[in-house]
Amino acid sequence: MTANSIQIVESTPQALSKTGQFRQLLTDPEMAFIMEAHNGLSARIVEEAGFKGVWASGLSISAALGVRDNNEASWTQVLEVLEFMSDATSIPILVDGDTGYGNFNNMRRLVTKLSQRGIAAVCIEDKLFPKTNSFIGQAQPLADIDEFCGKIKAGKDSQLDDDFCVIARIEALIAGWGVDEALRRGEAYHEAGADAVLIHSKVAEPDEIFTFCKEWGNRSPVVIVPTMYYATPTQQFRDHDISLVIWANHNMRAAMQAMRNISETIFRTETLADVEDTIPTVGEVFKITGNDELAAAEARYLPKRGAGYNAVVLAASRGAGLGPLTEDRPKCMIDVRGQPLLRRQVAMLNGAGIRDVTVVRGYRKEAIDLLSINTADNDRFADTGELYSLNCARKVLNQPTLVTYGDILFRDYMLDTLLRTDGDIVIVADALWQDREQSAEGLVRDLIIGDAAFSTDYLEDSPVHLLEVGNDVARDTATGEWVGLLKLSEAGAKTVAGELVAMEADGSLEKGDVPSLLTRLIAGGHKVRVQYITGQWLDIDDALDLARARNLL
Ligand code: SPV
Ligand code: MG
Numbered sequence: 001m002t003a004n005s006i007q008i009v010e011s012t013p014q015a016l017s018k019t020g021q022f023r024q025l026l027t028d029p030e031m032a033f034i035m036e037a038h039n040g041l042s043a044r045i046v047e048e049a050g051f052k053g054v055w056a057s058g059l060s061i062s063a064a065l066g067v068r069d070n071n072e073a074s075w076t077q078v079l080e081v082l083e084f085m086s087d088a089t090s091i092p093i094l095v096d097g098d099t100g101y102g103n104f105n106n107m108r109r110l111v112t113k114l115s116q117r118g119i120a121a122v123c124i125e126d127k128l129f130p131k132t133n134s135f136i137g138q139a140q141p142l143a144d145i146d147e148f149c150g151k152i153k154a155g156k157d158s159q160l161d162d163d164f165c166v167i168a169r170i171e172a173l174i175a176g177w178g179v180d181e182a183l184r185r186g187e188a189y190h191e192a193g194a195d196a197v198l199i200h201s202k203v204a205e206p207d208e209i210f211t212f213c214k215e216w217g218n219r220s221p222v223v224i225v226p227t228m229y230y231a232t233p234t235q236q237f238r239d240h241d242i243s244l245v246i247w248a249n250h251n252m253r254a255a256m257q258a259m260r261n262i263s264e265t266i267f268r269t270e271t272l273a274d275v276e277d278t279i280p281t282v283g284e285v286f287k288i289t290g291n292d293e294l295a296a297a298e299a300r301y302l303p304k305r306g307a308g309y310n311a312v313v314l315a316a317s318r319g320a321g322l323g324p325l326t327e328d329r330p331k332c333m334i335d336v337r338g339q340p341l342l343r344r345q346v347a348m349l350n351g352a353g354i355r356d357v358t359v360v361r362g363y364r365k366e367a368i369d370l371l372s373i374n375t376a377d378n379d380r381f382a383d384t385g386e387l388y389s390l391n392c393a394r395k396v397l398n399q400p401t402l403v404t405y406g407d408i409l410f411r412d413y414m415l416d417t418l419l420r421t422d423g424d425i426v427i428v429a430d431a432l433w434q435d436r437e438q439s440a441e442g443l444v445r446d447l448i449i450g451d452a453a454f455s456t457d458y459l460e461d462s463p464v465h466l467l468e469v470g471n472d473v474a475r476d477t478a479t480g481e482w483v484g485l486l487k488l489s490e491a492g493a494k495t496v497a498g499e500l501v502a503m504e505a506d507g508s509l510e511k512g513d514v515p516s517l518l519t520r521l522i523a524g525g526h527k528v529r530v531q532y533i534t535g536q537w538l539d540i541d542d543a544l545d546l547a548r549a550r551n552l553l
Pocket of ligand 1: 059
């Protein structure tokens with residue numbers, strides 16, 4: 001495997017290398033089966049099905065590339081495909097090496113490169129370059145035996161791993177030269193060092209194959225490709241001491257059928273409605289290509305400040321102040337410069353490493369149709385408040401959590417600052433709230449009093465704690481404005497969840513808002529830390545706010 005290849009298969013400790021695994025398949029007294037694949041995805045599917053090896057078919061790889069099985073794809077183009085297949089799987093791959101792409105010298109380089117890319121074995125056939133597929137009914141000139149034996153030796157001398165296998169494919173039956181010629185060639189190839197022989201046939205009855213096997217008498221493992229004599233019961237192959245059976249092209253042919261069906265249906269019906277439920281979901285595509293592993297690797301190698309946090313976005317309200325703009329959608333879905341507000345928020349949260357985002361929906365909930373979010377529904381949004389919405393997502397409040405209103409716009413450095421601030425419960429407050437009020441930049445609602453005011457002093461960074469919050473805080477004592485952004489540690493999240501339960505019990509939950517929750521927490525002796533910011537955020541309540549938001553971006 002190359003150093004920079006992406007291993008998408010979770011690595012389970014394998015006692016044997018891929019070459020070792022393949023040699024075992026070939027030499028085990030139990031007959032083995034390998035299945036055709038022609039790219040990374042099909043190879044992965046072969047492994048998923050339970051096969052212990054992959055046949056990298058020349059016919060199928062060519063067809064998948066849209067070319068003929070006549071060495072039209074160059075050997076390095078095939079090599080690129082093989083590398084994807086190898087990276088996508090943990091089982092060995094036997095490559096259809098056609099005629100070795102030239103003479104002994106080309107064969108040497110081929111085997112070295114296959115070895116380097118994690119391929120376990122190659123099969124070469126005793127025909128002439130450029131080859132013709134064995135089932136095409138034209139004359140199939142055979143290679144000179146000595147020349148072919150030299151190619152086998154060159155291959156064996158070039159392998160980088162002792163267990164790499166070179167299989168010699170005998171085309172004498174295909175060319176109509178008979179079983180005796182096949183045996184003569186088989187013996188020579190065996191002497192030259194081939195690890196097994198593949199005896200090929202294009203007739204519907206297995207008789208000539210079985211005659212060969214009887215005469216061969218297990219001199220070396222025998223491989224077959226029963227594409228044409230497919231009706232033969234598999235037990236008969238066992239009875240003839242065959243080591244390895246190749247199902248040679250059936251994934252490629254099945255894929256053709258599936259692609260034809262779906263293309264024809266979608267073309268004819270001009271809708272996806274009839275097909276969606278008949279095909280794998282994109283989630284399954286993510287799964288088979290190993291997205292889980294990438295997420296784990298990101299957490300390990302790309303640590304972000306928000307990793308380990310989840311987020312709850314309170315987005316149940318209509319936002320009646322925006323009039324007709326919120327007729328068919330809640331205000332978090334209003335477009336601000338080409339994107340709904342909520343999508344910007346979710347992108348910002350994701351960017352900080354917070355992947356698990358739960359949006360509490362209510363009004364026009366069906367309009368909140370972002371992928372990549374979880375949803376919780378407050379179906380009583382019309383007669384309840386934001387705490388009731390938060391309570392709808394209470395089950396996520398058992399780990400570090402960020403809570404945000406769905407109608408605020410803020411800069412990502414504010415999120416970063418908040419995530420850096422220690423404390424079980426931390427709120428963001430705007431120290432410049434008076435500016436906002438004076439310039440009528442929005443309705444200033446909930447003011448706070450901290451135990452210290454915001455300081456511009458470089459040396460002053462003692463933690464500030466919340467003394468009071470709510471819309472009845474006197475303006476001359478206020479030190480900031482509650483922005484709508486709250487960070488909870490695991491302990492803080494559990495404290496909040498407990499308080500929500502208590503509020504539910506005493507009837508104060510339904511109409512409660514976050515400031516009322518914070519007030520209760522302080523009264524209960526919990527410390528709520530305040531992180532000041534200085535402007536540069538917006539809550540969107542009316543058309544004027546919206547115009548500002550468009551300018552802010
Ligand atoms: C292939 O799968 O490309 C083979 C097997 O070589 S066959 O097509 O049967 O010749
Ligand atoms: Mg082939």
